[in-house]
Amino acid sequence: MALDVAGIRNEFPILCHTEAERRLVFLDSAASSQKPRAVLGAMDDYYECHHANVHRGVYALAEEATAAYEAARLAVARFIGAPSPRGVIFTKNATEAINLVAHSFGRARLRAGDAVLLTEMEHHANLVPWLMLAEERGVELRYLRIDDQGQLDLTDLDQLLDGVRLVAVTAASNVLGTLNPVRRLTDAAHAAGAVVLVDGAQFVPHMTTRVADLGCDFLAFSGHKMCGPTGIGVLWGREDLLDSMPAFLGGGEMIRDVRLDGWSPNELPWKFEAGTPPIAEAVGLGAAVAWLDNLGMDAVREHEISLTAYALATLAERHGDALQVFGPADPTQRGGVVSFTYNDIHPHDLSQVLDQAGVCVRAGHHCAKPLMRRLGVGATARASFYVYNDEADVDALSDALLAATDLFAPA
Amino acid sequence: MAVLEDLYREIILDHYRNPRNRGELPSPPAHRAEGFNPLCGDEILVWVEFDGERVHDVKVGGQGCSISQSSASMMSTAVKGRTVEESRAVMRAVKAMMSIHESRLDGDGKEISEPVAPDPGVDLGDLAALRGVVKFPVRIKCATLSWNTLAQVLDEAEAGTAPQG
Numbered sequence: 001m002a003l004d005v006a007g008i009r010n011e012f013p014i015l016c017h018t019e020a021e022r023r024l025v026f027l028d029s030a031a032s033s034q035k036p037r038a039v040l041g042a043m044d045d046y047y048e049c050h051h052a053n054v055h056r057g058v059y060a061l062a063e064e065a066t067a068a069y070e071a072a073r074l075a076v077a078r079f080i081g082a083p084s085p086r087g088v089i090f091t092k093n094a095t096e097a098i099n100l101v102a103h104s105f106g107r108a109r110l111r112a113g114d115a116v117l118l119t120e121m122e123h124h125a126n127l128v129p130w131l132m133l134a135e136e137r138g139v140e141l142r143y144l145r146i147d148d149q150g151q152l153d154l155t156d157l158d159q160l161l162d163g164v165r166l167v168a169v170t171a172a173s174n175v176l177g178t179l180n181p182v183r184r185l186t187d188a189a190h191a192a193g194a195v196v197l198v199d200g201a202q203f204v205p206h207m208t209t210r211v212a213d214l215g216c217d218f219l220a221f222s223g224h225k226m227c228g229p230t231g232i233g234v235l236w237g238r239e240d241l242l243d244s245m246p247a248f249l250g251g252g253e254m255i256r257d258v259r260l261d262g263w264s265p266n267e268l269p270w271k272f273e274a275g276t277p278p279i280a281e282a283v284g285l286g287a288a289v290a291w292l293d294n295l296g297m298d299a300v301r302e303h304e305i306s307l308t309a310y311a312l313a314t315l316a317e318r319h320g321d322a323l324q325v326f327g328p329a330d331p332t333q334r335g336g337v338v339s340f341t342y343n344d345i346h347p348h349d350l351s352q353v354l355d356q357a358g359v360c361v362r363a364g365h366h367c368a369k370p371l372m373r374r375l376g377v378g379a380t381a382r383a384s385f386y387v388y389n390d391e392a393d394v395d396a397l398s399d400a401l402l403a404a405t406d407l408f409a410p411a
Numbered sequence: 412m413a414v415l416e417d418l419y420r421e422i423i424l425d426h427y428r429n430p431r432n433r434g435e436l437p438s439p440p441a442h443r444a445e446g447f448n449p450l451c452g453d454e455i456l457v458w459v460e461f462d463g464e465r466v467h468d469v470k471v472g473g474q475g476c477s478i479s480q481s482s483a484s485m486m487s488t489a490v491k492g493r494t495v496e497e498s499r500a501v502m503r504a505v506k507a508m509m510s511i512h513e514s515r516l517d518g519d520g521k522e523i524s525e526p527v528a529p530d531p532g533v534d535l536g537d538l539a540a541l542r543g544v545v546k547f548p549v550r551i552k553c554a555t556l557s558w559n560t561l562a563q564v565l566d567e568a569e570a571g572t573a574p575q576g
Contacts, residue, residue, distance in 0.1 A: 348451045348476035348550075352415070352550070364450060369452065372452065378474045378475065407415065
């Protein structure tokens with residue numbers, strides 16, 4: 001069923017300020033999405049009626065807070081098809097989730113000479129932790145390259161996997177929109193004896209996610225890109241792996257016993273959640289996944305395909321060769337992320353001009369500098385769509401691009 | 412609301428379309444520094460060849476938006492032929508124009524924020540066109556990138572660090 005975008009927009013306070021002079025054309029949800037009233041209300045309600053520290057007090061209020069926090073974990077587990085909430089670890093964001101794996105799994109299991117396979121389209125969040133590990137431990141990093149359509153080149157996959165202990169790959173590129181063949185990669189990696197971490201930051205917010213279908217061993221994503229608050233992210237991991245991994249941060253909550261001469265770790269998932277967690281943020285994320293579930297993730301994905309198809313067609317028709325779009329041409333092969341350059345105008349200038357028309361697009365390297373170098377550009381502009389965007393937003397972007405041409409046309 | 416014409420003055424667009432002193436200098440003898448704007452990925456390379464205390468030649472490389480590139484172009488023409496001290500005075504004048512404040516906390520934890528003080532009598536020339544950038548705070552970093560990179564070159568030269576290729 002198609003999404004009722006007008007109705008959805010009404011649920012986002014930031015999109016319907018009545019005093020605003022004009023419509024907010026928010027096309028930067030790949031960086032961070034806006035929040036519906038359901039999420040904001042759930043967080044307010046938590047603070048106003050239920051807040052205490054979790055897993056500490058025996059009084060009723062503390063129990064309510066703990067119940068709300070653990071209910072959020074259960075909601076997230078269901079949302080990604082996890083077999084149990086024990087494998088759902090709350091982190092600060094996807095970046096911290098990946099760092100957790102790099103520190104804990106990476107330092108315990110990877111030795112000098114072991115290889116980690118990445119791709120050249122990774123976000124810095126899925127590059128720098130591995131570069132740090134490579135520097136520290138002498139781990140070898142290998143990269144899957146991309147072709148000119150922005151798809152991974154899997155020609156030498158089996159050869160590249162020889163000696164690889166871990167594969168870390170994004171499910172959906174934050175620059176190209178490319179949806180990677182995660183299942184094919186996880187099958188090949190497992191056959192080669194490697195475990196697989198999937199960066200789901202641009203995937204989980206946009207389509208039905210089942211960890212069993214992805215076949216991965218770890219899945220990392222952020223709450224704030226899926227209608228949830230900032231400050232909360234998730235690492236899902238296979239329980240046997242998580243059980244066998246050393247703890248990451250040390251402190252309260254993550255221990256079973258502490259003596260002056262030693263300590264023992266708590267059970268999953270708390271073993272990886274040191275200190276007071278972001279409780280209200282978890283509650284907000286729980287409300288966000290419930291809200292998305294209510295829309296239906298298949299409908300969310302359908303909406304995104306149709307809006308991306310409209311954007312690619314409209315922009316090509318109206319702007320022709322002035323506009324260069326990166327990534328796959330087929331909207332069913334990509335997420336709702338459209339990176340482009342326009343008329344040799346620097347993306348930073350382009351974004352500035354679009355802002356005057358109330359159009360918010362990201363300009364820059366999108367935390368993917370190696371990919372920018374591969375594409376041969378210093379930066380791109382990027383429009384990204386979510387459930388509250390419609391064709392009017394695309395039209396506003398398209399109109400505003402013409403204003404930029406006028407300003408920067410050679411004198 | 413700030414209007415685009417404040418930002419994209421004709422002089423700025425002219426320097427953007429026809430950048431002055433674009434190129435490289437052999438290093439050594441020229442000193443070289445690289446500047447990055449991590450926000451947008453802009454990169455600036457500045458080469459300076461000194462003749463004693465004087466900036467004998469300047470070349471600018473790299474890529475970036477109209478503000479960073481035009482500011483770099485104007486920077487190169489503003490300091491070429493000047494002494495190091497005069498170049499620093501122009502730099503302070505540009506930063507003052509950008510309303511750049513240097514913040515610190517005093518002993519009581521109170522924030523002291525003081526604008527960079529310009530030297531009296533510095534003629535900004537074309538550089539005055541950058542005044543409009545102040546209305547677009549995000550872009551101040553674009554405008555100051557080349558100046559900070561120049562400062563790095565001057566500091567290294569004064570510290571007697573050997574030019575690096």
